[in-house]
Amino acid sequence: MLVARTLPIMTAMALLAMTAPSPAATITIVMQNLVITPAEVSAKVGDTIEWVNKDVVAHTATAQQGGEFDVMLPANKGGSLVVNTAGTFPYFCRFHPNMKATLTVVP
Amino acid sequence: MFVRLSAVLVAIALSTGPAGAEGAKLTDPQIAHIAYTAGVLDVAAAKQALLKSNSKEVKQFAEDMVRDHEAVNKQALDLVKKLNVTPQDNDTSKALSKQAADKYEQLAKLSGAAYDKGYIENEIAYHKQVNGALETQLIPSASNAELKGLLQTGLKIFQGHEQHAEHVAADLK
Numbered sequence: 001m002l003v004a005r006t007l008p009i010m011t012a013m014a015l016l017a018m019t020a021p022s023p024a025a026t027i028t029i030v031m032q033n034l035v036i037t038p039a040e041v042s043a044k045v046g047d048t049i050e051w052v053n054k055d056v057v058a059h060t061a062t063a064q065q066g067g068e069f070d071v072m073l074p075a076n077k078g079g080s081l082v083v084n085t086a087g088t089f090p091y092f093c094r095f096h097p098n099m100k101a102t103l104t105v106v107p
Numbered sequence: 108m109f110v111r112l113s114a115v116l117v118a119i120a121l122s123t124g125p126a127g128a129e130g131a132k133l134t135d136p137q138i139a140h141i142a143y144t145a146g147v148l149d150v151a152a153a154k155q156a157l158l159k160s161n162s163k164e165v166k167q168f169a170e171d172m173v174r175d176h177e178a179v180n181k182q183a184l185d186l187v188k189k190l191n192v193t194p195q196d197n198d199t200s201k202a203l204s205k206q207a208a209d210k211y212e213q214l215a216k217l218s219g220a221a222y223d224k225g226y227i228e229n230e231i232a233y234h235k236q237v238n239g240a241l242e243t244q245l246i247p248s249a250s251n252a253e254l255k256g257l258l259q260t261g262l263k264i265f266q267g268h269e270q271h272a273e274h275v276a277a278d279l280k
Contacts (some may be wrong), residue, residue: 056178056182095175097270098263
């Protein structure tokens with residue numbers, strides 16, 4: 001059972017190692033009581049950012065400038081984004097602009 | 108208007124306190140009633156905006172107000188039920204309701220850009236007023252930890268609304 005389950009995973013990992021030197025990661029950011037944690041996150045191009053909204057009100061993750069992203073995060077749910085552009089993106093919640101954070105994406 | 112609410116709060120503090128001002132504070136059932144009423148009044152103002160405004164941004168703001176205040180008030184209702192507390196009407200709730208009714212009538216007479224401006228400016232003033240009351244009176248006076256916590260989260264949400272309204276006001280100019 002253990003062998004049957006780990007072998008395909010190891011094969012997959014070996015394949016990934018050959019084709020993609022740095023596999024894409026998923027980075028989780030929590031919004032709770034109108035606080036974004038962590039407030040500063042660094043990701044690589046291709047990574048997925050997952051915002052978990054633990055509040056009873058909806059939030060957004062909206063880039064301050066350039067319209068780079070505007071992700072709706074329904075109450076008690078959240079949303080995600082695959083980052084494809086390198087840069088430093090200060091973002092906020094359009095509904096509650098007192099919620100601010102920064103996402104940095106490196107190549 | 109802020110002066111009036113402050114005066115009412117002071118009046119309550121003086122009239123409900125024992126001998127000195129030291130022990131004078133609002134009770135949890137009164138606080139719950141004030142917070143709930145403040146939300147209901149803002150939802151009513153937003154529903155008026157949804158009927159009257161032609162601005163997409165103003166309508167979206169109004170929709171946000173309905174959604175958020177209804178969500179917070181649902182939490183408040185769940186909490187008072189859980190705590191077996193009956194919200195108690197009081198002079199502050201009455202003053203808030205009277206003030207909102209007057210504003211509602213005043214805004215009903217306006218239309219177009221004048222209405223949008225009037226609604227959004229009142230939203231800024233109203234949230235400022237309620238946030239001030241939350242910070243200086245309601246939160247410090249709340250005895251129950253869960254009620255205090257809900258008010259603290261509510262304050263952050265409403266501070267967000269105040270900033271949001273300021274953004275909308277800037278866009279209307």
